[in-house]
Amino acid sequence: MTANAPVAHPWMANSVPEIKRQMLEAIGASSIEELYQQIPEDHRYRAPLALPPTLSSEQELKRHLLWTLAKNQDCERNLSFLGAGCWQHHVPAICDELYRRTEWLHSVFGSPSSDHGRNQAWFEFASQLGELVGMEFVGLPVYSWGCALGHAARMASRITGRREILVPRLICPERLSVLRNYCEPSAMRGHSAIVEVGFDAATGRLDLADLRAKISERTAVVYIETPSYLGIIEDQGAEIARIAHGKGALFMAGVDPISLGVLAPPADYGADIVVGTTQTLGVHMNCGGGVGGFIATPDEERFAREYNTLNISIGRTNREGEYAFGLSLFHQSSYGMREEGKDWTGNSVYMWAVVNAVYMALLGPQGFRDVGRLILSRCHAAAKRIATLPGVKVRFPSGFFKEFVVDFTATGRTVAEINDALRAKGIFGGKDLSADFPEFGQSALYCVTEIHTPEDIARLHAALAEVLAR
Amino acid sequence: MNTPAILKRRPTYQAARWNEPVIMEMGAPGRRGIHFPPADPDADSLVPPAARRATPPALPELSEPEVFRHYLKLSQMTLGMTGISLFGTCTMKYHSPxxxxxxxxxxxxxxxxxxxxxxxxxxxxxxxxxxxxxxxxxxxxxxxxxxxxxxxxxxxxxxxxxxxxxxxxxxxxxxxxxxxxxxxxxxxxxxxxxxxxxxxxxxxxxxxxxxxxxxxxxxxxxxxxxxxxxxxxxxxxxxxxxxxxxxxxxxxxxxxxxxxxxxxxxxxxxxxxxxxxxxxxxxxxxxxxxxxxxxxxxxxxxxxxxxxxxxxxxxxxxxxxxxxxxxxxxxxxxxxxxxxxxxxxxxxxxxxxMGAEGIREASDLSVLANNYMDTRLKRIEGLEMSNPHINAWRMEMTRWGLGPLKEQTGVGTFDVQNRMTDYGIDAYWTSHEPWVVPEPFTPEAGEMYGKEDIDAWVDVLAQVCEEARQDPEFVKSAPHNGAVGKLDVSTMDDPAKWATTWRAFKRKWGGA
CATH class of the missing domain: 3.40.640.10 (Type I PLP-dependent aspartate aminotransferase-like (Major domain))
Known part of the structure; x- marks a missing residue:
């Protein structure tokens, strides 16, 4: 080969002039350019593409990626207390190892037989999640908890024919923003109004008097979160269910499934629909790219026939005693009915569902209980310790899981200042709540999970003490 | 240039067939897959009584290696892109490790x-x-x-x-x-x-x-x-x-x-x-x-x-x-x-x-490969091209139909799709609905696959069409070499039978 000969690209087998020549000859075309005959010349973009230099050598590409990534500070080398919708948990090694299996990581969809293993893993995702939340019908995941909430709220509107969604004031602002985009604006046909229900100032739980005042025959669904955005465990589920059902509305609970070894499954307190995150089940934060959401309900036609998700059902094959897994209720999706289908369906986070299945199988009933108890122990220990600092208080000091609100208002310092100072010590302080929840003054949402050791908590306490003493 | 015979060989395939149980059936009471550091003894009291879980979730109880091996086997029973996948509309690419x-x-x-x-x-x-x-x-x-x-x-x-x-x-x-x-x-x-x-x-x-x-x-x-x-x-x-x-x-x-x-x-x-x-x-x-x-x-x-x-x-x-x-x-x-x-x-x-040149070349190659496929597919009996009256080179994919084959043999596109997987060819994409072309399929070769792979894909399709003419029942009952047999889809939309979870399956199918 001469130095100037075109070089075949490592990822393109046909990028060899002789092969291109053979293929052109086989089809009877004189050039590849001729094949673009359908595109009018005045549509063509003829300028050279101004892209950065090619890194077709893997060693250069790798170095470039790693050097760029090295500009990040991550939560492994730093001590992070950030949660608020994306949480740092222990990811068991086999979750990562099995995620990397090329067979399913690179799969597109296949058939029930050709991609049987992945489909079975999906069924096992839904089956295990169904046990955690106490529901018989579970769809494959959607993009996020907020998206699950949006689709489920629309589902509730279709089922009830009603157009108001009651949500707690203490909802995650990002989830609320997504929900608004799913239901509003009011100028659009089919919109639903979102009505916020207040909270009890002492406990952070739903204000039932406000709920009773706002619920009506227009209410499609009453939605609560437990643990809530601020970590509060809502223990009035059964009463909220009674209030909702008494007005003919549905009752929906949003949950973090990692809590469900110690917290009651929503089915037990009367939820009709359960939504939540899937990220906490073995998926890394990935800068927010680890999020996923699920929808679960009883296996009743009024619910099942309103799902927009892909659903994987078990069924029989043409071999004696053998089972396989295929799409159920596919036709009601947008793939089957376009604009007449239920919302829309597309690529989602199905690979994470495989990882979720691995995680749930690994933990089992005792593992979920253990991790739940450990999170409770560590987050309460941290809250108690932090509350001993002068001028610092924990706003809702009991009945929380994993996250809690630390109020720094009386210190005279802003959360932003405190977090800047903590960061200099390799600590990422809690999410600043002052913009989204001004009623809490200078407060931060601290997240403490099973990964935080007593030493980590002591280090945070010492660092805060030093920062606040300055 | 004559292609050596070894490269013209049609792929053969036998999927892993582990007969792996659903994980909900596996394990034994008391087995553990993971330990966490100990929690405080009184941790339960941190949950308000009304919000506590009364009975543990009915999840399987397995050791870590059992979980690991179960999902390894499931991954092996996933053909994915291991063979040749020309799944149209989805643009199959190389995913760089x-x-x-x-x-x-x-x-x-x-x-x-x-x-x-x-x-x-x-x-x-x-x-x-x-x-x-x-x-x-x-x-x-x-x-x-x-x-x-x-x-x-x-x-x-x-x-x-x-x-x-x-x-x-x-x-x-x-x-x-x-x-x-x-x-x-x-x-x-x-x-x-x-x-x-x-x-x-x-x-x-x-x-x-x-x-x-x-x-x-x-x-x-x-x-x-x-x-x-x-x-x-x-x-x-x-x-x-x-x-x-x-x-x-x-x-x-x-x-x-x-x-x-x-x-x-x-x-x-x-x-x-x-x-x-x-x-x-x-x-x-x-x-x-x-x-x-x-x-x-x-x-x-x-x-x-x-x-x-x-x-x-x-x-x-x-x-x-x-x-x-x-x-x-x-x-x-x-x-x-x-x-x-x-x-x-x-x-x-x-x-x-890829770089600027690589990206341009990739579109060149994907269009070339598609028209190369079209040229070969036109010679296979039982197939019809969409818009046959339009005499122009197509872009990077073309909708094809198996209508004539179906009329002749009763074998439709899902049958052919299933049978092709017996050769290690990933199930192809049919078409979005509504089907403008009867019994559709939509291959998209892309820039990654070499000419040999594209030829192998077309060879397998031609072979399956021939099988359909010789023994339609054999094609209709495919796959024969897959991880499992052909799914009976009649229960998928039947409210008495569909089951997206194990607990629904147990209730609806009883001891089945």
Whole structure:
């Protein structure tokens, strides 16, 4: 080969002039350019593409990626207390190892037989999640908890024919923003109004008097979160269910499934629909790219026939005693009915569902209980310790899981200042709540999970003490 | 050049057949898969009594190696891209392990999106760099990556359209979105979900809707056009510039669903065609792995006038540092946080590894490969090409039909699809609904597969068609070499039988 000969690209087998020549000859075309005959010349973009230099050598590409990534500070080398919708948990090694299996990581969809293993893993995702939340019908995941909430709220509107969604004031602002985009604006046909229900100032739980005042025959669904955005465990589920059902509305609970070894499954307190995150089940934060959401309900036609998700059902094959897994209720999706289908369906986070299945199988009933108890122990220990600092208080000091609100208002310092100072010590302080929840003054949402050791908590306490003493 | 006989060999295949139980049937009481450090003895008391779990979840109890081996076996019973996958409309690509390995490092996996900007400079740089690359490929002025897939990006476009109309005082008045029957279902579906009335244009003999149809649909109620081009039958609408001009003249926006970008990369740009916004799928055209359907990214790009309405945050570069900004008129979020950042990095890695020349060549090769396939497929009895009267080279994929084979043998497209998997050929894509061509299939060769692989795919299809003529029942009862036999789909939509969970299965199927 001469130095100037075109070089075949490592990822393109046909990028060899002789092969291109053979293929052109086989089809009877004189050039590849001729094949673009359908595109009018005045549509063509003829300028050279101004892209950065090619890194077709893997060693250069790798170095470039790693050097760029090295500009990040991550939560492994730093001590992070950030949660608020994306949480740092222990990811068991086999979750990562099995995620990397090329067979399913690179799969597109296949058939029930050709991609049987992945489909079975999906069924096992839904089956295990169904046990955690106490529901018989579970769809494959959607993009996020907020998206699950949006689709489920629309589902509730279709089922009830009603157009108001009651949500707690203490909802995650990002989830609320997504929900608004799913239901509003009011100028659009089919919109639903979102009505916020207040909270009890002492406990952070739903204000039932406000709920009773706002619920009506227009209410499609009453939605609560437990643990809530601020970590509060809502223990009035059964009463909220009674209030909702008494007005003919549905009752929906949003949950973090990692809590469900110690917290009651929503089915037990009367939820009709359960939504939540899937990220906490073995998926890394990935800068927010680890999020996923699920929808679960009883296996009743009024619910099942309103799902927009892909659903994987078990069924029989043409071999004696053998089972396989295929799409159920596919036709009601947008793939089957376009604009007449239920919302829309597309690529989602199905690979994470495989990882979720691995995680749930690994933990089992005792593992979920253990991790739940450990999170409770560590987050309460941290809250108690932090509350001993002068001028610092924990706003809702009991009945929380994993996250809690630390109020720094009386210190005279802003959360932003405190977090800047903590960061200099390799600590990422809690999410600043002052913009989204001004009623809490200078407060931060601290997240403490099973990964935080007593030493980590002591280090945070010492660092805060030093920062606040300055 | 004569191809050696060894390369002409038709693939044979036998899937792993582990007869693996459902995990809910496995394990033994008391077995443990994981230990955590001990909790406080009184941890239970930290949960209000009314909120405590009364009975443990009925999850399986397994040791760690049992869980590991179970899922290893399931992965082995997934054909995926191990064989040859020419799954049309999804643009099968090589997924570089170099990019995957980088994504698995803590500097990516263990990032939190609420970290201070100063600690996320690497991630923000990657996002901004891919933004610039996509701007160059499309001519758009800003990209965001929040959408978790192509359909989500289409919904983002619907939300941005609403924001734009609201700012002009036209929300509610402009309440119709126009699309075509050959657009992906996500365009009409997201438009309807966003509260718009959908007008769907049909195809005329040229393979795309007529200008007259478009003109008849346009009115002061028109909010937007959502359209792909080329479509997934391999037809390019040469009047698209005039379409965009007419839609703009009517006061509406034009969204370009670039799902079928692979054949036109570096050849056309959304900007020069006049579009206001466009969407690329990073898990398709840009080489991020599909994972059976995500985590995916719908990269959504807009022209200057739509930037204020974009969901935030947007990554910007100011004074040499990267920062996050959200516009005052932002429509809010379609998904929490800023998107599947690892996938953004993999797409960035793909674009850098390919480079400008590689990207141009990839579209060349994908169009060449498709027309090469067409030439070979035309010689197989029982097949028909879509739009047979249109005598033009197709773009990067072509819709084909097995109608004649079905009439002759009773063997339809799902039978052929199943039988092809017996040879290690990934199940092909049929067609979105409605089926414009009877018994459709849609191969898309892309730039990755070599001529031998493409030949093998066509050889297997020809062989299966021959089998259908010789022994139709054998093809209809396929697969024979798969991980499991052919699924009886009759129970999938039967409320008495469908079961998406083990607990539903136990109730409905009893001891079955």
């Amino acid at each position: 170099a990019a995957e390995q980088a994504a698995l490092r803590p500097e990516m996996q263990e990032l939190h999106p609420y970290q201070h900007e100063s600690t996320l400079q690497g991630a923000l740089e990657i996002i901004h760099s891919l933004d610039l690359i996509l701007r160059e490929l499309s001519g758009m002025d800003q990209f965001v990556f929040q959408a978790g897939g192509g359909a989500d990006a289409a919904y983002m476009n619907v939300c941005v359209t609403r924001g734009y109309l609201a700012a002009r005082g036209e929300l509610g008045q402009r309440d119709e979105i126009i699309t075509s029957i050959q657009s992906h279902p996500c365009s009409p579906a997201t438009a309807a979900a966003g509260g718009f009335k959908v007008i769907t244009l049909t195809l005329d003999e040229k393979g795309y809707p007529s200008l007259e149809q478009l003109k008849a649909a346009l009115s002061p109620r028109t909010a937007a056009l959502m359209i792909n081009n080329p479509d997934d039958m391999g037809i390019y609408n040469p009047e698209i510039k005039e379409w965009v001009r007419l839609v703009h003249e009517a006061g509406a926006l034009c969204f370009y669903d670039h799902a079928n970008f692979n054949g036109v990369m570096g050849k056309i740009r959304a900007r020069e065609l006049g579009f206001d916004s466009c969407m690329f799928m990073l898990h398709k055209t840009f080489g991020a792995p599909k994972g059976g359907g995500g985590p995916a990214v719908g990269a959504y790009g807009v022209r200057e006038h739509l930037i204020p309405f974009l969901p935030g945050p947007i990554v910007a570069k100011e004074n040499g540092a990267y920062t996050l900004k959200t516009g005052a008129q932002s429509v809010g979020k379609v998904r929490e946080f800023w998107g599947n950042v690892p996938q953004v990095m993999k797409a960035y890695a793909w674009a850098r590894a």
